Amino acid sequence: xxxxxxxxxxxxxxxxxxxxxxxxxxxxxxxxxxxxxxxxxxxxxxxxxxxxxxxxxxxxxxxxxxxxxxxxxxxxxxxxxxxxxxxxxxxxxxxxxxxxxxxxxxxxxxxx
Amino acid sequence: xxxxxxxxxxxxxxxxxxxxxxxxxxxxxxxxxxxxxxxxxxxxxxxxxxxxxxxxxxxxxxxxxxxxxxxxxxxxxxxxxxxxxxxxxxxxxxxxxxxxxxxxxxxxxxxxxx
Numbered sequence: 525x526x527x528x529x530x531x532x533x534x535x536x537x538x539x540x541x542x543x544x545x546x547x548x549x550x551x552x553x554x555x556x557x558x559x560x561x562x563x564x565x566x567x568x569x570x571x572x573x574x575x576x577x578x579x580x581x582x583x584x585x586x587x588x589x590x591x592x593x594x595x596x597x598x599x600x601x602x603x604x605x606x607x608x609x610x611x612x613x614x615x616x617x618x619x620x621x622x623x624x625x626x627x628x629x630x631x632x633x634x635x636x
Numbered sequence: 637x638x639x640x641x642x643x644x645x646x647x648x649x650x651x652x653x654x655x656x657x658x659x660x661x662x663x664x665x666x667x668x669x670x671x672x673x674x675x676x677x678x679x680x681x682x683x684x685x686x687x688x689x690x691x692x693x694x695x696x697x698x699x700x701x702x703x704x705x706x707x708x709x710x711x712x713x714x715x716x717x718x719x720x721x722x723x724x725x726x727x728x729x730x731x732x733x734x735x736x737x738x739x740x741x742x743x744x745x746x747x748x749x750x
Binding site: 528564566567568569572582583614623624627630 | 640642645668670677678679680681682685725729737738739740741742743
């Protein structure tokens with residue numbers, strides 16, 4: 525069991541470029557999440573998906589889009605990257621009414 | 637603004653000492669309070685969690701104390717070890733449209749000196 529995997533591990537973008545962060549889980553979880561982690565801010569929820577085909581906004585969704593491709597995969601897209609989106613991005617998954625969220629190893633994104 | 641306030645921001649403890657991290661919340665709809673541990677370069681991992689109908693939960697050297705009336709909870713690490721050096725996040729969860737909507741504190745960087 526790989527758990528939650530994320531690609532890429534590191535990425536540098538220029539302002540205005542676009543990219544997609546990929547996330548996959550092999551735990552048969554229904555719910556998946558995207559967070560960003562910034563110093564002094566903890567983790568903040570960007571988007572979540574309760575099940576395949578559904579997505580909802582979290583605390584900080586502006587500038588991002590998501591796709592729940594199937595039960596395993598949940599991608600995060602930056603259409604036009606801005607320096608304010610420099611952060612570490614974590615994907616997580618959980619059972620629908622389960623208590624524990626399982627996190628991936630993160631993607632460190634720098635926008636110049 | 638942060639729905640879960642965590643302190644201190646950083647903590648240095650000698651090996652064998654007690655580490656204490658505190659969190660406070662406002663939203664009484666929260667029904668589950670986990671603590672996550674994060675090592676550098678890794679994702680957070682669940683350490684221990686408590687529900688508001690319990691005042692204390694202990695797992696090995698880690699204890700959560702929960703004060704529902706004060707809307708505060710804390711993590712105590714007894715006999716702190718250098719291997720406990722990590723960043724700790726408290727969190728609070730409420731159900732929103734069948735999801736775990738988790739709000740995290742800002743984190744505490746713990747350093748345990750040998």
